[in-house]
Amino acid sequence: MKLQFYKYQGTGNDFVMIDDRARKFDAANNALVRRLCDRRLGIGADGLILLRKHFDYDFEMVYFNADGYVGSMCGNGGRCTVAFAQFLGVIESATIFLAADGQHEGRIDADGTVHLRMQDVLGQQEIEEDGIFLDTGSPHLVRFLPPSTLAELNVFAEGRAIRYNERFRERGTNVNFVEAPSDPAQPWQVRTYERGVEDETFSCGTGVTAVALAASRRGAASPVHLRTIGGDLRVTFDAHPDGSFTHVFLSGPATRVFEGSIEV
Structure with a gap:
């Protein structure tokens, strides 16, 4: 059978997108998802996303990690799904949809943001002492590094060691390594080891969101600008004296790269 797919990326975080409004995709076929995400034997992506109909929302986003299994919330994937929904004609420029962690709002500016x-x-x-652990739809450990050390860091080795240590082995975590800017007007530098992909990714939406909130405890004010390997993102939020954060928005580009079909 031929499967129609679309490839999207958000600051280098890339996804195989499937229009599954007819619910024909076998979501239980973990091996198929793994193969489609394989960068040598398949299409290649950090994850796969199904866009499905939902009675109470504009659509439902079902996200799979590259390991083939359903994942928790993916921020860049969510932004790409909003752009995909607009491309399909499901929405115009604003939406309310359902994802793994509940309801989300999305909107698209005229410039594509x-x-x-x-x-x-x-x-x-x-x-x-050197960071914070928090959940922004997916669990994230944020580690702050000394100046001028992030570029040379072995993110795969350091991130994997933390992700599989005794503390996180069972529940799992993503690991973000962060370098604060010397000039407050410049972006915070972020590199992320992503669970499910089990490697460094070019960008992680829930990760930069976690970094922005953690950075606010170190004096950063909303909006926080962040730079990943794949590009720049912005996070806005309301910070409260009790340490909570509300009205959190992740903003950035989401681009359709190509489309095609593959035998499955």
Whole structure:
């Protein structure tokens, strides 16, 4: 059978997008998802996303990690899905849709910038000497590094060691390594080891969201500008005295790269 697909990317975080409004894709076929995401034997992507109909929302986003299994929320994937929904004619420029962690709002500016409302962060933040652990739809450990050390860091080795250590082995975590700018007007530098992909990715939407919120504890004010390997993103939020964050938005580009069909 031929499967029609679309390839999207958001600051280098790339996804195989499937229009599954007819619900013909076998979501239980983990091996198929893995093969489609394989960069040598398939299409190649950090994850696969199904866009499905939903009675109560404009659509539902079902996200799979590159390992073939359903994942938690993906911020860049969410932004790409909003752009995909507009391309398909499902929405115009604004939407309310359902994802793994609940309801999300999205909107698209005339210049193509996609804004995605993330979940409020109301607690369960673990403050550490060199960082913070928090959940922004997916779990993230944010580690702050000394100046001029991020570029040379072995993110794969360091991130994998943390992701599979005794503390995180069972529940899993993404790991973000961060370098603060010397000039507050410049972006925070971020590199991320992503669980499910089990490698460094060019960008991670829930990751930069976590970094922005963690950075606010170090004096950063909304909006926070962040630079990943794949490009720049912006996070806005309302910070509260009790340490919670509301009205959190992730903003940046989401681009359709190509489309095609593949035998499955």
